[in-house]
Amino acid sequence: MIFEYAAAPESRSVVKIDPVYGHFINGKWVNGSSHFNSINPATEEVLSQIALGTAADVDAAVKAARNAFDKSWSKLSGRERGKYLFRIARIMQERAREFAVLETLDNGKPIRESRDVDVPLSAAHFFYHAGWADKLEYAGVDTTTAPHGVVGQIIPWNFPLLMLAWKVAPALATGNTVVLKPAETTSLTALLFAQVCQQAGLPDGVVNIVTGDGSTGSAIVNHPGIDKIAFTGSTEVGKLIARAVAPTNKSLTLELGGKGANIVFGDAAIDETVEGIVNGIFFNQGHVCCAGSRLILQESIADEVLEKLKRRMDKIRVGDPLDKNTDLGAINSAEQLAKIRELTAAGEAEGAGRWSANCELPTNGFWFAPTIFTGVTQAHRIAREEIFGPVLSVLTFRTPAEAIEKANNTPFGLSAGIWSEKGSNILWATQQLRAGVIWANTFNKFDPASPFGGYKESGWGREGGRHGLSAYLKGSAK
Ligand code: NAI
Ligand code: MG
Numbered sequence: 001m002i003f004e005y006a007a008a009p010e011s012r013s014v015v016k017i018d019p020v021y022g023h024f025i026n027g028k029w030v031n032g033s034s035h036f037n038s039i040n041p042a043t044e045e046v047l048s049q050i051a052l053g054t055a056a057d058v059d060a061a062v063k064a065a066r067n068a069f070d071k072s073w074s075k076l077s078g079r080e081r082g083k084y085l086f087r088i089a090r091i092m093q094e095r096a097r098e099f100a101v102l103e104t105l106d107n108g109k110p111i112r113e114s115r116d117v118d119v120p121l122s123a124a125h126f127f128y129h130a131g132w133a134d135k136l137e138y139a140g141v142d143t144t145t146a147p148h149g150v151v152g153q154i155i156p157w158n159f160p161l162l163m164l165a166w167k168v169a170p171a172l173a174t175g176n177t178v179v180l181k182p183a184e185t186t187s188l189t190a191l192l193f194a195q196v197c198q199q200a201g202l203p204d205g206v207v208n209i210v211t212g213d214g215s216t217g218s219a220i221v222n223h224p225g226i227d228k229i230a231f232t233g234s235t236e237v238g239k240l241i242a243r244a245v246a247p248t249n250k251s252l253t254l255e256l257g258g259k260g261a262n263i264v265f266g267d268a269a270i271d272e273t274v275e276g277i278v279n280g281i282f283f284n285q286g287h288v289c290c291a292g293s294r295l296i297l298q299e300s301i302a303d304e305v306l307e308k309l310k311r312r313m314d315k316i317r318v319g320d321p322l323d324k325n326t327d328l329g330a331i332n333s334a335e336q337l338a339k340i341r342e343l344t345a346a347g348e349a350e351g352a353g354r355w356s357a358n359c360e361l362p363t364n365g366f367w368f369a370p371t372i373f374t375g376v377t378q379a380h381r382i383a384r385e386e387i388f389g390p391v392l393s394v395l396t397f398r399t400p401a402e403a404i405e406k407a408n409n410t411p412f413g414l415s416a417g418i419w420s421e422k423g424s425n426i427l428w429a430t431q432q433l434r435a436g437v438i439w440a441n442t443f444n445k446f447d448p449a450s451p452f453g454g455y456k457e458s459g460w461g462r463e464g465g466r467h468g469l470s471a472y473l474k475g476s477a478k
Helices: 055-071 078-094 096-107 111-132 160-173 188-199 214-221 235-245 270-286 299-313 334-349 400-408 423-432 465-470
Strands: 023-025 028-030 035-039 046-051 150-154 177-181 207-209 228-232 251-255 261-264 294-298 353-356 371-374 391-397 415-419 437-440
Touching: 023 055, 023 188, 055 150, 055 177, 055 207, 055 214, 078 096, 078 111, 078 160, 078 188, 096 111, 096 160, 096 188, 111 160, 150 160, 150 214, 160 177, 160 188, 160 228, 160 465, 177 214, 188 207, 214 228, 214 235, 228 235, 235 251, 261 270, 261 400, 270 299, 270 391, 270 415, 294 299, 294 400, 299 371, 299 391, 334 353, 334 371, 334 391, 391 400, 400 423, 415 423, 423 437
Parallel strands: 150 177, 150 228, 177 207, 228 251, 261 294, 261 415, 294 391, 371 391, 415 437
Antiparallel strands: 023 028, 023 207, 035 046, 353 371
């Protein structure tokens, strides 16, 4: 007998979405001059109209941030700054449900993830950094403890609130003020966060949020009044930003793409490993920079792992992101879906074997079934390019040296995973892998105390932990 899950939708009545939003500048709402839609990618319903920030809007936000830095924020003791951060963290916890439902509506990710991962981790980042605010002298940073001043922050759409927290919490803890731009498809939780800043009584101008697209981001990057840029997004835009910032005195951190290798040795515990593979690539629809998107299997266990993996993938529940049973939600945008389709078509054309889970996809909205490609070679585009979707490329190896050679054969270097029951195997492999984060017998585990960042085209600098604090202090490398 097969039991089916009854629908268990989370109520959306907890959120109030305005029909039109402006920018949040100097503690006030400022009307935008033109607007674009933010839609729910699971239904294509228009949720709200978001202001398209102009260079003038960015200029007003930078002036407000400078004024707040000079007049209020830089004059406060670390202890006082910490109080504001603690207050923000507590309000985020109190309003957690509102944040989770709004994130799911605007982004398409399952409520189970926004509720259990995005929102609690966002609050945790504020709590963690609140604790550092009055202890910077003891943090052992390799920089001064003086803030840069005004920081411009540009974030992507895959973890909208969490990436805001990764950026805003360390900036404020170290005494900087902020101009932040959320991604164009997912501005709503940043705008709710602006309300939290007001609720926390944060001095005007310490956090400014200007919504918009790449042109707005570019206005932030090129504004002469900004002292540091922090960016998370595509490697392509990261390179543009690096070029724009190179001839200036601005500091820069970049957190870019990845093509994480998830290596399974012959002695791994297979059932656990299969769960880890699923979590590594299907968490957040695979819209994860550190996703384990290249599975590198030892030949001796490859058939068994693939058979169990396919059986497990057929059980992934795809559909309504607000349903508490849903595992895999909607693809964030039509553009991203087109990119996934283009790369998977290339995978087939280049001769890899495609297999997709047997699931029914909703008719409205943007959806992609969990998919794996076997027989992938290192030359295939699906082995080299970031797909940023629920698509796994499977390669095999015979010797450990071959596994490492394949894992490192990428322009990226953000994350890697190792599955083995043998500690010495794990220690040996971690020393050979060129990746900023390496998980052993687990995947996609995040903690504010743990620095995160990449090598090569995955970016510059680290976020989180003590290393992440240095990036917001004068004397940082770039
Ligand atoms: P994107 O890099 O264009 O967007 C990220 C942010 O940068 C957004 O806020 C965007 O408005 C802003 N932006 C765009 N052009 C800019 C410019 N010239 N100057 C300053 N800011 C600019 O990423 P997109 O187009 O949304 O996604 C394309 C691909 O990038 C994805 O398919 C994925 O492979 C990768 N990506 C990787 C992310 C990661 O976390 N590593 C996050 C988002 C995308
Ligand atoms: Mg949206």
